[in-house]
Amino acid sequence: MTIHIAAAPGDIAETVLLPGDPMRAKWAAEVFLESPRCINRVRGMLGYTGTWKGQPVTFHGTGMGMPSLSIYVNELLRDFGAKTLIRIGSAGAMQPQVRLRDLVLAMTATTLSTPSRGIFREVNFAPCADFTLLKAADAAARTLGAPCHAGNIYSSDVFYDERPDLEEQMRRHGILAVEMETAELYTLAARHGARALSVLTVSDHLVTGETLSSEEREASFTQMVKVALTAALG
Ligand SMILES: O=P(O)(O)O[C@H]1O[C@H](CO)[C@@H](O)[C@H]1O
Numbered sequence: 001m002t003i004h005i006a007a008a009p010g011d012i013a014e015t016v017l018l019p020g021d022p023m024r025a026k027w028a029a030e031v032f033l034e035s036p037r038c039i040n041r042v043r044g045m046l047g048y049t050g051t052w053k054g055q056p057v058t059f060h061g062t063g064m065g066m067p068s069l070s071i072y073v074n075e076l077l078r079d080f081g082a083k084t085l086i087r088i089g090s091a092g093a094m095q096p097q098v099r100l101r102d103l104v105l106a107m108t109a110t111t112l113s114t115p116s117r118g119i120f121r122e123v124n125f126a127p128c129a130d131f132t133l134l135k136a137a138d139a140a141a142r143t144l145g146a147p148c149h150a151g152n153i154y155s156s157d158v159f160y161d162e163r164p165d166l167e168e169q170m171r172r173h174g175i176l177a178v179e180m181e182t183a184e185l186y187t188l189a190a191r192h193g194a195r196a197l198s199v200l201t202v203s204d205h206l207v208t209g210e211t212l213s214s215e216e217r218e219a220s221f222t223q224m225v226k227v228a229l230t231a232a233l234g
């Protein structure tokens with residue numbers, strides 16, 4: 001039991017899949033897990049544990065943005081023994097070849113800052129995905145026939161960005177998509193010797209202005225969760 005996760009020791013699996021939206025944790029647990037049970041609802045941040053193909057898995061929401069994710073991931077790593085953390089999030093595409101519904105595997109994440117900035121001082125730490133998870137996720141996406149891109153993403157602190165010049169620089173440097181959590185997830189995993197990956201679904205497009213309806217989002221999130229589960233547990 002921690003300040004933000006009212007679960008008993010052993011209630012949380014070593015493999016934790018992390019959507020920003022707590023309702024996505026509930027949906028994924030109900031769709032993918034055998035015998036899911038709710039293990040946290042503090043502040044409405046839902047967590048569920050069950051099994052997938054007989055192997056224990058937890059889905060736990062992180063909330064939006066790196067400060068919120070940092071709270072949950074710190075507690076999962078320090079107090080509950082999480083070893084493999086895979087973010088399952090939505091993202092906005094920043095390149096024309098990245099289409100709506102495509103998957104993006106974040107090899108690394110560019111930022112202006114993260115909650116860990118204070119401890120790094122002058123160091124520009126380069127957060128990176130776990131290579132074994134990245135390879136396995138890429139293979140799983142190919143097997144499913146899901147269009148998938150791997151590369152650099154932008155973990156932003158703002159959803160309503162008022163710096164079009166920043167977006168332009170990100171785009172110029174090949175950044176595939178924008179979201180709000182991955183850089184801190186990878187940094188915390190590195191600090192605690194855990195494996196991490198972000199598997200993202202493109203829910204809107206910053207170049208074309210397209211967006212997915214909520215029904216379309218759910219259908220495409222299915223592939224993202226399958227890829228994440230397969231990458232973690234085979
Ligand atoms: O769909 P989730 O996982 O919440 O991720 C994306 O959506 C939220 C913004 O709407 C941010 O958390 C961003 O990273």
Ligand SMILES: O=c1cc[nH]c(=O)[nH]1
Nearest residue numbers: 090091092178179180
């Ligand atoms: O952070 C996010 C997530 C989805 N779409 C965006 O444009 N930004």
